[in-house]
Amino acid sequence: MLLLTTCPLFLRWYPGDHNPDLFLQPARTLLTPFTSWVLNCPSDSIVHCSEEVRDMIRHLNVILVRPIDWETSNISSQEFYDDYCKLVSQWISFLPIITRTESSSEVSDRTTITRFIVQDLYNFTLHPSVLNFMTTIPNLIPTLLKMTDIQQDETQLNIYRCLGKIMVEDDIKTMAHPDKIAMIYIKFLSNSIDDVKKKDRFHSLFESLI
Template sequence: MIINLRQICFLLTLSIQLNRFIILDNDILDYYCQIIDSFINILYSIIQSDNKINNKLSHSLIGTIIPNLYTMTLSKQLEKYIQNKHIISLILKLTNFENDEIQLNAFKILSSITTEQETKNIDTSDNIADLFIKFLNKVIDDSNQTLRFYNLLRCLKHLIQYDQIKDELTKQNGLPLIIRCATDIKFKPLQVQQPALEILFALTFNKEAYQQLVVALVDDLDFVLSRFLFFLIIRQDSF
């Protein structure tokens, strides 16, 4: 049953994964909103269950639902709908599950639906940094995990705006990984290098990270500047 549900969810969210700027017409939007409501109701039922932590079926259901719930946040229309459901407290409870995949996807959802003040109130910055470093290392060279790689960088780009995340990413030696994303020519400029450069730029507002970046990027300065100018030109053309 779980396998069939995963396959159905994958097919339902595939178009959003491939094109997050897609505009859903009203009928399709309503259909997705009903799915979101069902997902949220299931999650509430699991959280309120007495044996939620040890129940393998519950873990499997959560493991199926939350990555697809995150995928729906890639659509601006659905992201707004999910934000209006006020589920931050629910998703925060999922971060307590002792399962890296569940925790990571919960944090990815939070990165999309929380405001700056709400993010500041999330006292799990060390865990967030650890999970993102762990999973970026896992997928960075895996050609079968390309979309996940892009989405991880997208989420981290949002979360890195907050000081506690900057601190933890720096403390946990995450900078070399982000520098590689920004400077390795095998990565796509828009999907990988641009968000990585934006993450590095945000990190320059952290004193320790800034000092590390000055040393680490001195040999790649010309490349970084050329990439930065390239993205400035692209952004100018979009105005």
């Protein structure tokens, strides 16, 4: 457990040679078994898993889905397409289960899991072929729209970032408060612009507007 939780962080922070091919090796080795494991999880099990397991899934998933900055590299992620699409579908299937969880003792767990899944869904939108697949999922936009009032700023931002990627003009026109998208972006840009520690987030926000 410790190995799976800490090694992904080490890879992200590794100060040495950032050869993209080197950073793709974990995904080439672990993505398919990880995907199989996730697909075999009962739909409500993620809500009840321990904090340690959630951290392991979250950290491991980072190096499997975004081992490199796909959006600025010339490397295709097509070799991972099938597994990525399976993970997208599975994460989306978890969202209704999570949002139905009303027990006060599970609110914190639900917030953490939702934050991870929504962040991961946004990471998947950075893969053009996977993004195209996401636009074909009928319940994705309605599911995300139901979550836009979530009381967690970063999760709310990533929900809108996902919606901004998958919605077309007609979808936006049907929103009750389409101006809220701009308000959320302005809020986060304002909070990040002068914070050196949030430099990467600031750049990422700008890139997601393109």
